[in-house]
Amino acid sequence: MEKFGKKAILLGVESTYNKDSFDSLDELETLCKTLEIEVVDKVIQRRVKPDSVTYVGSGKLHKIKDYCLANSIDLIVIDDEITPIQLRNIEEITGLKVVDRTQIILEIFSKHASTHEGKLQVEMAKLIYDLPRLRGKGLELSNPGGGIGTRGPGETILELDRRRIKDRISQLKKELEKIRKNRHTVRKSRLESGYYIFSVVGYTNAGKSTLLSALSKEEDIIISDKMFSTLNPTVRRIKLPDGRFVLLSDTVGFIRKLPHTLVEAFHSTLEEILYSDVIIILVDVSDTNYKKKLSASFSVLEEIKANDKPYFIVFNKIDLVPEDYLDMIRYEYPNSVFISAKSKLGFEVLYKKIREYIDIFDIRKRIHIKAEQLSVILKYADFIEWNVVEYLNDGYILDIKGPENIVEKISKQLKDDKQMF
Template sequence: MELAGKKALLICVETGKGFPCSDSLQELEDLCRTLEINVYDKLIQKRDRPDPVFFVGSGKLQRIAEAVKNGEVNLIIVDDELTPVQHRNLEEHLKCLVMDRTQIILEIFANHATTAEGKLQVELARLAYELPRLRGKGLFLSNPGGGVGTRGPGEKILELDKRKIKDRISHLRRELKKLTLNRANIRKARLESGYPIISIVGYTNAGKSTLLSRLAREESILVSSKLFSTLNPATRRVKMPGGRIFLFSDTVGFIRKLPHTLIEAFRSTLEEVLFADLLVVLVDASDPFYNDKLKATFGVLEEIRASEKPKMVVFNKIDEVPFERLEMLKLEHPSGHFISAKTGQGIPEFLETVEKFVLSNEPCIVVNVDVTMVHELEKLREFITVTPIVESFENSEKLRFKICGPESVLKKMKKYFEGGHEDNGTKGLD
């Protein structure tokens, strides 16, 4: 759908519950900017609940109709998900294109999908959204010649359209299942590699891709100020301060009122975080509404069953925060970490904290290694942490080491080095 250049009127109903319209409409305007839609004006109506027929009351509806009639706007965008009835009634009454927040987000996802999997996921989400709204599209609504208990050609065509969409949805799910199996194989290989996995999650535009680019010291990762610029997770090897290699991944950005159809379609992508050793929850420290967005992030994590994963809250973009405000944030969030992915400020301390957390939760074993094989341990230092244990052996040809690392690596080492045994009483590094 070509939306660039359209003049839009944004509408929000303030019920006193949830997020204030002023904040929500600003975010909707940012979404519109990503699609190059020009926002002409914003309209807020205070009501206990949206009108079930037209979403807004008669007075505001008349004002909207006048703006359309006068040529001031040619697109109405509602900051909520409209019911099929509301959508149909608004378009028929206003004689103008009407979209809701869900459609805008779906449109952005469609524009940014580049991989085969991403395109299938977006199409599935769009069709799941459109299916119950076919009648609201103005498709063959007449029923010429139809009497009581009969169906005219319009209804028959509508049923055919629904059947086609359902068939397409089934096909897309089958194709995505194949890709999900492929993703599972890649994930299995990654888990067996022995590298700890760190997932960077957070609200859209919090700077996840910028952080990953900084950690990986490369420019190939797409970094953009546009919302939802990253739909496909990127994973990079990062050398930690102690010499170990960790895998860092970014994810699809979260947002308030993230359409359920999108969560379902992208579930296999979002659920990658379930296999992480640690979630880095990135927050835009310069955003005055960061707390609401942090709550929204935790809400999405709960929906994908990742709320119990170990988390580290990291405030990004501190280079854009005045000193007094930054000091206040540190007081309000004493366990938080503060960085600038753009300038690199706080990154070394951040990596040390991540490394310390992961290592403190790793299992350990003690192995007796022949002196002629000590060099074999050196080859594995990117996978493991090696600590010599000073003890006297009757056989001076053996040395004892405490080795901590991923369980998959320790199992292989236990087999490789004769005399290895588990040190069940030891967790992490002393």
């Protein structure tokens, strides 16, 4: 990508606290490919912790500079979020453009943001990231007046830029708060509808959109093998084999070292998970690093305070791994579900697991209903199960089972206090 450079070298640190540097660099390479950046090489330096001034030390940077010049590399990508001081020093020593992992992720988000809300969220995340990294000569503005966007004498260009960014962040927060309130209204309506909500979450590229498309039998969901192809929440109504319906939602994918600025900016989007009844954690079982990515998913859920929600794990892409390998994972995760969203394998087990939660949440009630009131039951047929227990001269005794709010709505509409248990 022209904005960053065409050919890059990736640079990471394997420290006492980070033993996953090789995996992390492989993932960073995939992120770079999403932006069409060619990765020429990956370099890892082992040290107790990253150098606070140059990340890897000036000696190492001089070697990297020589290597980059010899191989026509015009970009260094750091596998961590670096400080403004580190950024400046690395650029000064190497003479090359330097970006960090956070910038790469932000750029991918910017590329894939398609809705007004998504664009606002990405813009805010980028501004929050950029604010402490502003650099300039700090020349005083020559205009002593108090015109639009200025504060008169004494304010430097750098100070003006900072003020403008802070003002824009404040404006974006207000706009996003309005959208959040509208989303809250939609969520409230969804919660009151009577449908149980299952949020599909997981590491980016685990197959969430493919699963949603397969279960809902809709083809308008964006499916891509690129990271973060889905940023905006997608909600679909799913019909189970027994006739009951649930809502399935898909939101932005998780990733290791997910920038906090993105978590903050996408808070209203990630809130979708908080309003769900059950979380389905989707895992790419064909990925050798699935355990680490599963751990990263749990970390994000904890960060957004959704770690106390009921959940179950679904291992996807079982058609890509041997059966004996799956048997080992089944032994380790006995209550999990194993599927292939692409080949639609294992869906009957997934439906059964969803059904288990429906049965946990549902309440039962026995009611007396007159014959002319049967239309009330039929009105809520998508949400409940019912059967006739007894035929009476003036109607029926029914057993109904469903979400508590729907069962109570039915009772209220029947206006019959004669309830039998």
